[in-house]
Amino acid sequence: MTTLRIIKVNQENLDIAMENKVWGRKRMGFKDWAVGDKLLFVVGNEVAGLAEVDGKPFKSEDMYWEDDLYPNRIAIKPVKVFTSKRVDYKEKIKPILVEEWGTQFGWQILTQQAMTGNNAEKILKLL
Numbered sequence: 001m002t003t004l005r006i007i008k009v010n011q012e013n014l015d016i017a018m019e020n021k022v023w024g025r026k027r028m029g030f031k032d033w034a035v036g037d038k039l040l041f042v043v044g045n046e047v048a049g050l051a052e053v054d055g056k057p058f059k060s061e062d063m064y065w066e067d068d069l070y071p072n073r074i075a076i077k078p079v080k081v082f083t084s085k086r087v088d089y090k091e092k093i094k095p096i097l098v099e100e101w102g103t104q105f106g107w108q109i110l111t112q113q114a115m116t117g118n119n120a121e122k123i124l125k126l127l
Contacts, residue, residue, distance in 0.1 A: 003037040004120035005112045006097070011043045016064050018049060018078045024070025029111065030057035033074060037114070038124065040093075046086035047093065050127060051076040080127070092126050 009017070017023050023039065033053055041049035055075030063069060087093065097105045100119040108115075115123075 001116050002120045002124065003034065004040060004115045004123060005033075005037060006040045006042060006093070006109050006115070007112055008042050008109055009048075011048065013065055013067070014041050014043060014049050014081075017041075017076065018051065018081055020064050021054070021076055021078065022060075022064065022073050023051070023076050024060075024065065024073045025112075026068065026070060026072070028057075028072050030072065030074050032114065033057065038079075038120070039076060040123065042089050042093070045089045047082060047089060047127065048086060049081045050079040050124075052079055053077075082127075087126050093123055096122050 007023070035053050035055065037053040039051045039053065040047060041051070053074055054077040057072065057074045059071050060073050061069065061071060096119050097109075100115055101108050107113075
């Protein structure tokens with residue numbers, strides 16, 4: 001079964017994550033993340049990247065991102081970076097999120113909660 005997490009990020013931090021093959025957070029919260037989970041990165045109102053979890057969580061003091069340390073990390077494998085023909089988040093993805101989580105889905109995005117099943121598959125097929 002596919003597990004998908006949606007992550008809102010700015011373009012600079014996405015580029016750094018994809019280049020260094022690592023995603024970071026200020027808080028812990030990777031305990032239920034697993035190798036193979038898909039990460040859909042949204043910049044503004046567009047899908048900008050897709051990656052896959054590629055290792056176990058770890059802590060690091062290495063400074064990659066300019067805006068913060070993000071010491072809680074997990075290895076990722078970039079699958080695709082969308083430079084053109086990006087999928088419109090509001091038009092295509094948001095209706096599926098409402099179907100999955102209801103109109104108040106902001107917390108699920110903020111905490112990068114997992115989506116599994118048909119709706120996760122629907123989103124991935126849009127890419």
